[in-house]
Amino acid sequence: CDVFNIFITNVYLILIDFLFICNYHENIFNLGITHNYKSEVLERERGGRKKNNKIKSISEHTITITSDLEFVHNIESRLKTRVTPKMADFIYLKAFPKLQLKNYINGVSFHTKKICVTSFERFYNSTPIGVKSLDKNLSVFELFYGPTLAFKDLALFVVSGLLDYFTKKRNKHLTALVATSGDTGSSALESVKGRENLDLIVLLPQDRCSLIQKLQMTTFDGSSDDLDVPIKMCFEDKDFASQHNLISMNSINIGRILAQIPIYVFGYYKLASKIGEEVEIVVPTGAAGSITAGSMAHFMGFPIRLVVSVNVNDIVARTLRHGIFSQRDQVFKTLANAMDIQMPCNLERIFYIYSKSNEKIVLSIMKDFESKSRADIPQELMNSIKQVVIESEIVSDEEIIKTIKMVKEKYDYFICPHTATAAHYSLSTKESKRDIPRGIFATASPEKFPDAISDAGFQAPDERVKHLLGKKEYYLEMKKDEDWFQILKEKICSITASRSYSNDGGLYMPQSIPKVTKEEISMWRELPYEKLVYKILRKFIEQDEAPDEELENLCAASFDRFSTSLPIGIKKLEDNLTVFELFHGPTLAFKDFGLFVVAELLDYFVKKSNKHLVALVVEGTSDELDVPIKRCFEDKNFVAQHNLICLNSINIGRILAQIPIYVFAYYKLVSKIGEEVEIVVPTGAAGSITVLPVLWDSPFALWFLSP
Numbered sequence: 001c002d003v004f005n006i007f008i009t010n011v012y013l014i015l016i017d018f019l020f021i022c023n024y025h026e027n028i029f030n031l032g033i034t035h036n037y038k039s040e041v042l043e044r045e046r047g048g049r050k051k052n053n054k055i056k057s058i059s060e061h062t063i064t065i066t067s068d069l070e071f072v073h074n075i076e077s078r079l080k081t082r083v084t085p086k087m088a089d090f091i092y093l094k095a096f097p098k099l100q101l102k103n104y105i106n107g108v109s110f111h112t113k114k115i116c117v118t119s120f121e122r123f124y125n126s127t128p129i130g131v132k133s134l135d136k137n138l139s140v141f142e143l144f145y146g147p148t149l150a151f152k153d154l155a156l157f158v159v160s161g162l163l164d165y166f167t168k169k170r171n172k173h174l175t176a177l178v179a180t181s182g183d184t185g186s187s188a189l190e191s192v193k194g195r196e197n198l199d200l201i202v203l204l205p206q207d208r209c210s211l212i213q214k215l216q217m218t219t220f221d222g223s224s225d226d227l228d229v230p231i232k233m234c235f236e237d238k239d240f241a242s243q244h245n246l247i248s249m250n251s252i253n254i255g256r257i258l259a260q261i262p263i264y265v266f267g268y269y270k271l272a273s274k275i276g277e278e279v280e281i282v283v284p285t286g287a288a289g290s291i292t293a294g295s296m297a298h299f300m301g302f303p304i305r306l307v308v309s310v311n312v313n314d315i316v317a318r319t320l321r322h323g324i325f326s327q328r329d330q331v332f333k334t335l336a337n338a339m340d341i342q343m344p345c346n347l348e349r350i351f352y353i354y355s356k357s358n359e360k361i362v363l364s365i366m367k368d369f370e371s372k373s374r375a376d377i378p379q380e381l382m383n384s385i386k387q388v389v390i391e392s393e394i395v396s397d398e399e400i401i402k403t404i405k406m407v408k409e410k411y412d413y414f415i416c417p418h419t420a421t422a423a424h425y426s427l428s429t430k431e432s433k434r435d436i437p438r439g440i441f442a443t444a445s446p447e448k449f450p451d452a453i454s455d456a457g458f459q460a461p462d463e464r465v466k467h468l469l470g471k472k473e474y475y476l477e478m479k480k481d482e483d484w485f486q487i488l489k490e491k492i493c494s495i496t497a498s499r500s501y502s503n504d505g506g507l508y509m510p511q512s513i514p515k516v517t518k519e520e521i522s523m524w525r526e527l528p529y530e531k532l533v534y535k536i537l538r539k540f541i542e543q544d545e546a547p548d549e550e551l552e553n554l555c556a557a558s559f560d561r562f563s564t565s566l567p568i569g570i571k572k573l574e575d576n577l578t579v580f581e582l583f584h585g586p587t588l589a590f591k592d593f594g595l596f597v598v599a600e601l602l603d604y605f606v607k608k609s610n611k612h613l614v615a616l617v618v619e620g621t622s623d624e625l626d627v628p629i630k631r632c633f634e635d636k637n638f639v640a641q642h643n644l645i646c647l648n649s650i651n652i653g654r655i656l657a658q659i660p661i662y663v664f665a666y667y668k669l670v671s672k673i674g675e676e677v678e679i680v681v682p683t684g685a686a687g688s689i690t691v692l693p694v695l696w697d698s699p700f701a702l703w704f705l706s707p
Contacts, residue, residue, distance in 0.1 A: 060275060060276060060301065115158065115161040115162060115165060118161060119157040119158045119161045120146075120157065122146070122147050122157075122190075123145045123146050123147070123153070124145050124146075124147075124464065125145040127145070128145055128146075128154060129141055129142060129143060129145070129154075129263070129266060130142035130145060131270050132413065132442075134407075134411050134413065135411075137435075137436065137437050137438055138426055138438050138439075138440070139270065139271060139437070139438070139439045139440075140413075140415075140419070140423075140439070140440055140442050141263070141266075141267050141270075141439050141440070141441050141442060142442045143263065143441055143442060143443055144416075144442060144443065144444050144445040146187065146190075147190045148183065148186040148187045148190050149444060149445035149447055149448055149464060149465070150183035150186070150187055150338075150443060150444040150445070150448070151183075151263075151290075151441065151442075151443040151444065152183050152184050152187035152188075153187050153190070153191070154259070154260065154263060155255075155256045155257075155259035155260045156184075156187045156188055156190075156191040156249065156256065156259075157187075157190075157191045158255075158259040159191070159249065159253065159255040159256055159259055160188075160191035160192050160195060160198065160249075162255060163195070163197075163198060163247075163255075164195045164197065164198065167195075167197035167198065168196075168197060169544075170544070171197075171542065171545070172197060172245065173197050173198075173199070173245055173496075174197065174198055174199070174245045174246075174247050175198075175199045175200070175201065175244055175245060175246055175247070175492055175495050175496065176188065176192065176198060176199070176200045176201070176246075176247050176248065176249045177200075177201050177203075177231045177234065177235075177246060177247070177248055177249070177488075177492075178200065178201070178202045178203065178248070178249045178250055179203045179231050179250060180202060180203070180204055180250075180338075183338045183443075183444055183448075184249070184250060184251075184338070185202040185203075185204050188200055188202060188249045189202060191249075199495045200249070201488065201491055201492065201495075203230070203231065203488075229484070229485075230484040230485040230487075230488045231248070231488070233485045234246060234485070234488060234489065234492065235248070240489070240492075243496070243640070244492050244493070244495075244496045244640070245496075246492070250287070250345070251287050251288075251289025251290075251292075251345065251346055252287075252345045252346070256289060257289055257292050257293050257296070257346070257349070258293075258296075260289065260290060260293035261293045261296055261297050261300070263293070263441075264281065264293060264294045264297035264302065264304060265297055265302060267279070267281055267304075267439050267441075268297070268302045268303075268304055270439070271437040271438070271439050272437065273437070276303065277303070277436075277437070278303045278304075278305060278436055279303070279304055279305070279436060279437045279438070279439065280304075280305045280306075280307060280390075280436050280437070280438040280439070281294060281304055281305070281306055281307070281438070281439050281440070281441065282306075282307040282309055282393075282422040282425050282426055282438065282439070282440040282441065283306060283307065283308055283309065283422065283441050284309050284310070284336070284339060284418040284419060284421050284422050284441060284443050285308055285309070285310060285316055285339065285344075286310070286313075286316075286338055286339035286340070286341040286344065287341050287343075287344045287345050287346050288308075288316050288344040288345075288346035288347050288349075288350060289346045290441070291306055291308055291316075291346075291350065291389065292346045292349045292350055292353070294306045295350060295353050295354070295388060295389070296353065298388050299353065304388075305388060305389075305390050305436075306388055306389045306390065307389070307390060307391040307392070307393065307422075307425055308320055308389060308391070308392045308393065309392075309393040309395060309421035309422045309424065309425050310339055310392070310393070310394055310395070310421060311332075311334040311335075311336040311339050311340070311394075311395060311396070311397070311400070311421060312332050312334060312394065312395075312396055312397075313328075313331055313332055313334065313339060313340050313341055313342055314394045315327060315328070315341070315342050315343075315344055316344050316347065316392070317392035317393065317394045318392075318394075319347060319377065320350075320385060320386075320389050320392045321392040323376060323377040323378075323379070323382045324374070324376060324377070325347065325365065325369055325374065325375040325376070325377055326369075326373060326374035326375070327342050327343070327373045327374070328342055330342075334397055334400075334417075335397045335400050335401070335417040335449070335451075335452045335455075336395075336400060336416075336417040336418045336420070336421055337417075338418055338443070338444070339418060339421075348362060348365075348366055350385065351365055351366075351377070351381065354381055354384040354385045354388075355381050355384070356384075361378060361381060365377065391425065393421065393422075393424065393425040395420070395421040395424045395425075397417075399420075399424055400417045400420040400421065400424070400452070401420075401452065401455050401456050402456075403415075403420040403421075403423050403424040403427065404417070404420050404446075404452065404453065404456040404458075405456040405457060405458075406427060407420070407423055407427075408456065408458055414446040414453065414458070414460065414461070415442060415446060416442070416443070416444040416445060416446045416448065416449050416452070417449055417452045418443045418444055419440065419441070419442040419443055419444070422440040422441060422442075423440055425440075426438060426440055445464070446460050446461065447460055447461050447462055447463070447464055447465045448465065450462065493640045493641075496640045514539040514540065516539070518673075520535075521673055522673060524663070524667075525667045525673070528566075529559070529566065529567045529568055529660065529664055530555055530556045530558075530559055530567070531552075531555075532660045532663060532664055533555040533558070533597060533657070533660045534551060534552045534555040534556075536656070536659050536660045536663065537551060537555065537597075537656065537657070538551060540656055545605075546601075546604065550604070554597075554600045554601060554604055555597065555600075557600055558596040558597040558599075558600045559585075559596065561585070561586050561596075562584050562585050562586070562592070563584050563585070563586075564584045566584075567584055567585070567593070568580055568581065568582060568584070568661070568664060568665075569581030569584060570668055578668065578669060580661070580664075580665050580668075582661065590661075590688075593657065593658060593661055594649075594653075594654035594655070594657040594658045594687075595647060595654060595657075597653070597657035598647065598651065598653040598654055598657055601653060602615075602645075602653075611643065612643060613643045613644075613645050614642050614643060614644050614645070615644075615645050615646070615647045616629050616632065616633075616644060616645070616646050616647070617646070617647045617648055629646070632644060633646070648685070649685050649686075649687025649688075649690075654687065655687060655690050658687070658688060662679065665677075665679060
């Protein structure tokens with residue numbers, strides 16, 4: 001079988017299960033991909049978002065037919081055995097309407113498939129996951145073929161693909177926050193690269209990661225848990241988080257958990273000799289996100305046993321081994337730095353899964369932990385966990401070095417320090433415990449940890465990382481005595497404010513200029529001006545933003561206060577010379593055409609979003625008046641705080657609303673469609689000439705007049 005396509009298929013099928021058939025009653029955009037940082041269970045108690053609490057199980061028959069999928073283009077035929085039109089009744093999501101689902105069922109290509117495929121286009125290998133057999137019943141799953149050479153790429157590139165799709169669909173911007181102890185930051189950065197509607201702020205601890213990890217990101221004082229504090233404070237400020245569209249791309253993001261489930265499904269298929277056979281997977285973990293995904297895979301129907309391996313920051317192992325959920329006084333710096341964590345956020349999800357969604361139990365545990373930094377796990381819950389998570393391994397730096405050396409000498413194979421914690425368990429267990437197929441997850445390439453490889457007596461390969469050496473670094477350094485929360489808030493505000501303009505600080509333009517067909521050009525000729533405005537704006541405004549009837553009514557209402565029944569008067573002075581009177585609005589000036597339409601649209605959208613705007617306008621001939629307004633807009637925090645907009649022709653809405661004037665004039669001037677016309681335009685700030693009808697290849701000649 002083609003390994004790449006099996007993995008893509010698994011990603012695709014898992015996402016289909018969760019996004020469509022799993023009875024999640026929310027849009028995927030709010031399904032934890034945008035995530036409130038506070039405890040999910042606590043948030044439910046306080047009236048927050050309630051998510052479906054069931055994990056969709058998969059039948060053994062489905063597991064069997066999925067295992068032999070060879071090519072992505074066969075996905076449609078396979079899924080037809082699983083998805084029927086009746087299943088559309090389970091879909092409460094507007095993210096993918098029933099029509100799209102119907103098209104999908106009929107074999108038409110679907111957005112999710114495209115996202116899954118393109119998520120892995122930038123990986124180094126043709127297969128997203130490599131499989132290396134070291135010994136009988138022992139395989140290594142190489143999860144580090146992504147651009148940052150770490151397993152985080154497998155999930156984050158899928159999540160960013162989904163976020164990119166939905167932000168574009170909704171014309172929305174998101175700012176993602178990440179606190180990292182090693183690999184998550186660089187993976188998040190790479191995954192959002194080129195995503196126009198996504199911005200990312202990464203907080204990275206100084207001197208607590210390898211040189212290669214550092215060179216992929218930014219750096220400052222503190223530990224990873226320290227970095228969680230200002231981020232958590234941002235999310236706890238509900239108004240601030242909502243105003244700036246904040247999300248997290250750490251494993252607290254449920255999208256990352258879902259996108260990791262296929263790794264376990266893929267691993268199961270490669271380890272099991274027959275469907276139904278039990279397998280064991282050893283998982284290096286820090287915040288427990290990966291074992292959460294593994295646990296979900298188990299409850300979906302895949303017979304997987306889990307072993308957790310950690311470094312001396314052992315809160316996950318101690319909790320799952322002894323049932324004592326407690327923090328140590330400090331976070332120890334180790335060679336396996338991505339696991340240098342004492343606040344594993346996903347243990348809450350583990351408790352929730354294994355307690356069979358018992359919110360009272362989870363709430364009690366989390367309240368004790370948050371107030372006392374310690375909680376005792378009920379024995380019944382521990383018994384449930386240990387049926388799946390059978391062992392927990394704690395590995396010191398000394399043992400990590402010995403394991404790296406042993407694996408290299410015995411198998412001629414390099415592993416990273418994190419993978420060494422999993423290998424240590426496998427190599428130290430007795431033969432009697434190796435009675436079932438076992439796989440270990442290699443979570444990062446050894447290339448990222450040359451110092452650890454050197455400590456083991458070898459030189460790490462560097463072919464894919466040496467280009468980073470000597471590169472200039474860009475980062476904002478934050479000192480221990482500074483207010484990190486305030487610094488982070490200011491950065492977030494500056495990003496939000498900058499989105500009031502285009503990404504490079506210039507003026508907004510539509511991402512593309514829509515074309516009008518020849519048939520439409522002919523049909524529009526006899527329309528009254530108000531209808532023409534509607535037809536033009538419909539090309540720029542999506543249906544889900546303003547449905548047809550509402551947009552048409554807004555356009556008509558824009559001219560209710562004009563002094564004549566026809567917004568534009570026409571005065572023919574002589575042959576081939578016509579004056580278009582654009583002064584029949586309330587202020588007797590052509591500005592009314594753009595501004596009255598913009599005002600109707602703004603009123604509609606602010607009411608729809610329950611938002612308030614303050615508009616600023618520079619009027620007249622003095623450029624000096626620009627100065628105070630410009631200073632207001634340069635203060636990004638002030639702009640974001642007070643929701644400022646400008647109603648001068650810098651506002652793209654005004655430009656779009658003037659396009660119909662040219663289209664109307666064209667129709668009145670030509671004797672037949674296609675004939676060339678000339679329009680003479682008095683202009684100041686060039687707003688009016690910006691709107692020349694590029695909706696089609698118009699036969700226009702323009703003369704620009706200025707005082």
